Amino acid sequence: MLYELTAYELNKKLQKKEFSSKELTDAVNSRIESVEKNVDAYVTFIEGKPDNNDNVAGIFRNIPVAVKDNICTKGIKTTCSSKILENYVPIYDATVVKKLKEARVAFTGKTNLDEFAMGSSTENSAFKITKNPWDTKRVPGGSSGGSAAAVAAGECIAALGSDTGGSIRQPASFCGVVGMKPTYGLVSRYGLVAFASSLDQIGPITKDVTDCAHLLKAIAGHDAFDSTSLNTEIPDYPKALTSNVKGLKIGVIKELVAEGIESGIEHVFSEAAKKLESKGAQIVEVSMPHIEYALPAYYLIAPSEASSNLARFDGVRYGFRAQAEDLLEMYKKTRSVGFGEEVKRRIMLGTYALSTGYFEAYYGQAQKIRTLIIEDFKKAFEKADVLVSPTTPSTAFEIGEKTDDPLQMYLSDIATIPANLAGIPAISVPCGLSEGLPVGFQIMGKHLDEMTVLKTAYALEQTIEFKEKPKLN
Amino acid sequence: MAVKDYEAVIGLEIHVELLTESKMFCGSAVTFGEEPNTHTCPICLGLPGTLPVTNKKAIEYITMIGLALNCKINPISQFHRKNYFYPDMPKDYQISQYDIPVASNGFLDVELDGGERRVRILRAHIEEDTGKLLHESKSGRLHEAKYSLVDFNRAGTPLAETVTEPDIRSAEQAVAFVSQLRSIVQHLGVSDGNMEEGSLRVDANISLRPVGSNEFGVKAEVKNMNSFRSLKKALNFEIERQEELLRNGGEVHQETRHWDEKLGRTTTLRRKEEVQDYRYFPDPDLVPFNLTEDYVEEIRSKLPELPKDRKKRFIEEYGLPAHDARVLTQSKAVGDYFDEAVKLYKKDPKNVSNWIIGEFSYHLKNANLEIDESAITPKHLVNLLNLIDKKTISGKIAKEVFDEMFNTGKLPDIIVEEKQLVQIVDESEIEKIVDAVLEENAQAVEDLKSGKEKALGFLVGQVMRFSKGKANPEIVNRLIKKKI
Numbered sequence A: 001m002l003y004e005l006t007a008y009e010l011n012k013k014l015q016k017k018e019f020s021s022k023e024l025t026d027a028v029n030s031r032i033e034s035v036e037k038n039v040d041a042y043v044t045f046i047e048g049k050p051d052n053n054d055n056v057a058g059i060f061r062n063i064p065v066a067v068k069d070n071i072c073t074k075g076i077k078t079t080c081s082s083k084i085l086e087n088y089v090p091i092y093d094a095t096v097v098k099k100l101k102e103a104r105v106a107f108t109g110k111t112n113l114d115e116f117a118m119g120s121s122t123e124n125s126a127f128k129i130t131k132n133p134w135d136t137k138r139v140p141g142g143s144s145g146g147s148a149a150a151v152a153a154g155e156c157i158a159a160l161g162s163d164t165g166g167s168i169r170q171p172a173s174f175c176g177v178v179g180m181k182p183t184y185g186l187v188s189r190y191g192l193v194a195f196a197s198s199l200d201q202i203g204p205i206t207k208d209v210t211d212c213a214h215l216l217k218a219i220a221g222h223d224a225f226d227s228t229s230l231n232t233e234i235p236d237y238p239k240a241l242t243s244n245v246k247g248l249k250i251g252v253i254k255e256l257v258a259e260g261i262e263s264g265i266e267h268v269f270s271e272a273a274k275k276l277e278s279k280g281a282q283i284v285e286v287s288m289p290h291i292e293y294a295l296p297a298y299y300l301i302a303p304s305e306a307s308s309n310l311a312r313f314d315g316v317r318y319g320f321r322a323q324a325e326d327l328l329e330m331y332k333k334t335r336s337v338g339f340g341e342e343v344k345r346r347i348m349l350g351t352y353a354l355s356t357g358y359f360e361a362y363y364g365q366a367q368k369i370r371t372l373i374i375e376d377f378k379k380a381f382e383k384a385d386v387l388v389s390p391t392t393p394s395t396a397f398e399i400g401e402k403t404d405d406p407l408q409m410y411l412s413d414i415a416t417i418p419a420n421l422a423g424i425p426a427i428s429v430p431c432g433l434s435e436g437l438p439v440g441f442q443i444m445g446k447h448l449d450e451m452t453v454l455k456t457a458y459a460l461e462q463t464i465e466f467k468e469k470p471k472l473n
Numbered sequence B: 001m002a003v004k005d006y007e008a009v010i011g012l013e014i015h016v017e018l019l020t021e022s023k024m025f026c027g028s029a030v031t032f033g034e035e036p037n038t039h040t041c042p043i044c045l046g047l048p049g050t051l052p053v054t055n056k057k058a059i060e061y062i063t064m065i066g067l068a069l070n071c072k073i074n075p076i077s078q079f080h081r082k083n084y085f086y087p088d089m090p091k092d093y094q095i096s097q098y099d100i101p102v103a104s105n106g107f108l109d110v111e112l113d114g115g116e117r118r119v120r121i122l123r124a125h126i127e128e129d130t131g132k133l134l135h136e137s138k139s140g141r142l143h144e145a146k147y148s149l150v151d152f153n154r155a156g157t158p159l160a161e162t163v164t165e166p167d168i169r170s171a172e173q174a175v176a177f178v179s180q181l182r183s184i185v186q187h188l189g190v191s192d193g194n195m196e197e198g199s200l201r202v203d204a205n206i207s208l209r210p211v212g213s214n215e216f217g218v219k220a221e222v223k224n225m226n227s228f229r230s231l232k233k234a235l236n237f238e239i240e241r242q243e244e245l246l247r248n249g250g251e252v253h254q255e256t257r258h259w260d261e262k263l264g265r266t267t268t269l270r271r272k273e274e275v276q277d278y279r280y281f282p283d284p285d286l287v288p289f290n291l292t293e294d295y296v297e298e299i300r301s302k303l304p305e306l307p308k309d310r311k312k313r314f315i316e317e318y319g320l321p322a323h324d325a326r327v328l329t330q331s332k333a334v335g336d337y338f339d340e341a342v343k344l345y346k347k348d349p350k351n352v353s354n355w356i357i358g359e360f361s362y363h364l365k366n367a368n369l370e371i372d373e374s375a376i377t378p379k380h381l382v383n384l385l386n387l388i389d390k391k392t393i394s395g396k397i398a399k400e401v402f403d404e405m406f407n408t409g410k411l412p413d414i415i416v417e418e419k420q421l422v423q424i425v426d427e428s429e430i431e432k433i434v435d436a437v438l439e440e441n442a443q444a445v446e447d448l449k450s451g452k453e454k455a456l457g458f459l460v461g462q463v464m465r466f467s468k469g470k471a472n473p474e475i476v477n478r479l480i481k482k483k484i
Ligand SMILES: [Zn+2]
Pocket: B023, B026, B027, B028, B039, B040, B041, B042, B043, B044, B045, B156
């Protein structure tokens, strides 16, 4: 089936004219037609025409690609899965969307997410709950659950997600696909509806590491419209795709394989690490003493920034507006009705943390922890070329299982948050199944060292040969 | 109990719109008075997903202002977000500066009639302006409006905010400070400093304390003063209001007050309890920026002539009295005008100054015009001065010509010719008129002979009347005296 192939494979076959672009689009569309009702990955579908220009660089020409619905698309609704932006149509394209248009991808649609990317299960969408294609009673993870589920279900070939504390890697892990958060500043944030500006980063969600490298190459690069965008030469990421890891030092973060990890995950993870060792890599144990503070620091910094970033959704200029007698009441009603519970919880948390008298104790302390974690990483990278851990402490949980307990929900990002706080690249690669559900292997690299991360991921993929597919009807 | 004497303690916050080509964080043009919402883009509209990119020119301008105010330029500076909800602010936060402004710890020596007063500058920082609201109601105030319209053309315009220490003691000093600051930003070329159009806005913190006390009283903040005149009126009103309160045993509330120009008084806008917590935090979209010593020194070396240098030059080069030099450098346009005119009339700069400060200023004030908006160019003025010097017209006629030229923009040469205002200096012609006047006013002649000096003035006046003001008064005087 065409929808089961990777972008790299499809591109080869398209070039050989084994089938037409239209046949590919039709194949993905009919797959969507048959499984979307069970998965609910999309918020909006996009109809496109195949591109006939043969002189386009890259492998993504006419490849069906989905975009997370917090990334602005000109003329196409961008809802952030929120009632407050239910009918919002941007007047400009995000820089990554512009780049994908230049690569002539065939956009399939905008994918579901936890409202404003706040969540780890995609249950916080105002519109629908996306299901995990491996078991539709379970969540796909989040917040990029729609993108990860769409890739896993064959409802697109590749997708874009955004990752603030694990929102690409955690759903990729739950759905058995590859998801990468690049170095902060490598991919432009212009047009990504901000959740936590100092942590947000757009990245690829793909079927394999090869597609990931190619998609990253397509979206990376300096953008004059993003002041935090790095002005750096972009390496040819597909060149990293060699399985030679001889002599590579792989650091297992002690604190992330300790308590709280499901035994099935621990087992699959250590088997995978052993396979890398058998290919000539050297496994070392490293310690990150401050990592236990990453989660609380994250849950102060991210909501603080969010409380300010989401202020603009006030009913004055666009989006949902509640009817009211005066301005203050309009603000209050609009935001009370327009935002979901989790978003409101985080806005309250952040507003509190930034308030006079609390700022130093909360936001200030959290920033100090952030600095300590960056230091931890620096020291760890003196001992190892990459750092690894299970992407998540558990496999995909059941829908509704954690919705009443925000703290339990927050814990599913414990291994992914540190990379966001430090701004370093990190990838999740499927490394096996635990009780029939995918397990993700997280690889973190030094600042801007995507090449080593991709090389390690590719080597892992080659040795593991994870071929299982979700059995979706 | 003895009646206490109070003194006012005033600190100012002055916002100046900077004349950069594009806005503070986007490429939209900085404009004034254009069709609403025609100079906006996704960024200054604060649309979801947009990000700010700092305008380097605005950083250069605020650095120039900091240097002109004798401030320390901080080597690393940062933007903070000031969070509050208001419909004229697209993001519901304003990108501003907080604990590390571009410039801090400066001073400005304010020149007053009785000498100088040093006003310390706490800080000068850069931020973005808001949009403008138009409330559809009689009062133009939000709470009475049926609906309100918003224009985002101004949103994102770079604003320089200067905050003084509470070193000002009277409304007059406040006006002098603002006037001098305005002249500085004009000389720097970074703003037009127009209060009426809102490109220079002043908020004042005022408190009173017994003379001799070093403690501060409770202060009120006064907003909405849109001209130098209203600044002076508002501050004087507020000082009197507080003084009356204190004298009658009342107390001043810490609050924000609104100057109502029509009513001529300040009214409560917000009480202290309603003071907002702005929840400042570093803007994560903008990284801290470096202002290196080299950068600052380069800007310092390129600073244009400032009002105080210009004043010094006017005194040293043109021999002007200090008062004249100060008045002529209170606005860049006036200073430019004077320089231009003196270039064409090197022989007597003081004469040029007299005309600008006297007749010209009087006309400008009545017509509510700035000097560079007037039809009278330096060439016009010098033309007039030359006509007087050559005795083509008398000083009295000159004022008439000035009037005409102010209204029509015609050159004095042309006005004098058209209206046949050339002074009569031909003695025989004047003598004829004198003879006729003396013959007709025998009584006055007798009076003068008997020592009544008043009669001389009457007779000269009669001659001037007959000559339609054109007879040279000196000759008239001399001839009358000779004949009696
Ligand atoms: Zn703009």
